[in-house]
Amino acid sequence: MNILLVSASPRRAKSQTFALARRVIAGCKGAAQVETVHLRDLKIDFCIHCEACHIHCMRCPVKDDVYALLNKMLAADGIILATPNYINQVTGALKAVLDRSAHFIHCKRLLGKYLCGVVTSGSGSQDRLVLDYLKYYGHVCGAQWSGGVSACAYAMDGATPEALALGGKFVEDIETRKRYPAQIKIIEKGKAHFHEIIESRKELWKGEYEYWREKGWL
Numbered sequence: 001m002n003i004l005l006v007s008a009s010p011r012r013a014k015s016q017t018f019a020l021a022r023r024v025i026a027g028c029k030g031a032a033q034v035e036t037v038h039l040r041d042l043k044i045d046f047c048i049h050c051e052a053c054h055i056h057c058m059r060c061p062v063k064d065d066v067y068a069l070l071n072k073m074l075a076a077d078g079i080i081l082a083t084p085n086y087i088n089q090v091t092g093a094l095k096a097v098l099d100r101s102a103h104f105i106h107c108k109r110l111l112g113k114y115l116c117g118v119v120t121s122g123s124g125s126q127d128r129l130v131l132d133y134l135k136y137y138g139h140v141c142g143a144q145w146s147g148g149v150s151a152c153a154y155a156m157d158g159a160t161p162e163a164l165a166l167g168g169k170f171v172e173d174i175e176t177r178k179r180y181p182a183q184i185k186i187i188e189k190g191k192a193h194f195h196e197i198i199e200s201r202k203e204l205w206k207g208e209y210e211y212w213r214e215k216g217w218l
């Protein structure tokens with residue numbers, strides 16, 4: 001089992017969010033392999049909306065580290081997205097990654113995978129907005145959400161049991177291929193929506209049309 005932790009704080013090892021995410025990982029008993037990526041160590045530019053990744057899947061004229069990360073996400077069974085709350089959103093560094101992964105949304109590239117979220121903030125309030133956004137991102141890419149944990153950066157210890165439990169649940173979800181019926185409904189609805197879009201833009205988004213055809217989804 002491969003678990004990928006994407007840590008979106010610029011503070012790397014000093015990050016409180018990373019510290020909370022490490023508690024989630026401590027709860028991931030039996031996980032074969034956990035890899036951590038600090039976005040601060042990568043060069044990832046903004047999406048330029050050229051649509052090249054829809055014409056040729058997984059190809060982008062912006063040459064940076066984004067595909068090294070996107071390929072790790074594709075290889076993982078479970079992805080932990082850990083981000084500080086920046087004005088009730090993910091950090092800009094993480095948003096840049098998510099924007100660059102638009103092809104994942106069109107082709108539901110995270111189908112069969114599990115996602116969980118880790119958020120810290122100065123106030124400890126409104127973190128639900130950030131976790132909900134991460135959950136939304138997982139669903140539009142086809143992934144099921146195992147859950148999220150959040151904490152005020154100055155009172156992290158209280159969240160330790162929840163973080164450990166989340167890690168355990170995450171591993172169990174991956175191992176048992178857990179199906180959350182309500183989430184599957186949302187994911188299937190999103191897929192049906194893109195079925196229409198992919199059909200109607202087949203001349204434009206040739207690569208993605210071909211991907212859907214090869215999957216037998218058309």
Ligand SMILES: Cc1cc2nc3c(=O)[nH]c(=O)nc-3n(C[C@H](O)[C@H](O)[C@H](O)COP(=O)(O)O)c2cc1C
Pocket residue numbers: 009010011014015016017018083084085086087088120121122123124125152153
């Ligand atoms: C640009 C920026 C925006 C922030 N916005 C908020 C916010 O809206 N609400 C909040 O409670 N804390 C906010 N904070 C505080 C961080 O969320 C908090 O310190 C967090 O624990 C930092 O995580 P890290 O140590 O993993 O980088 C902000 C910090 C920065 C630098």
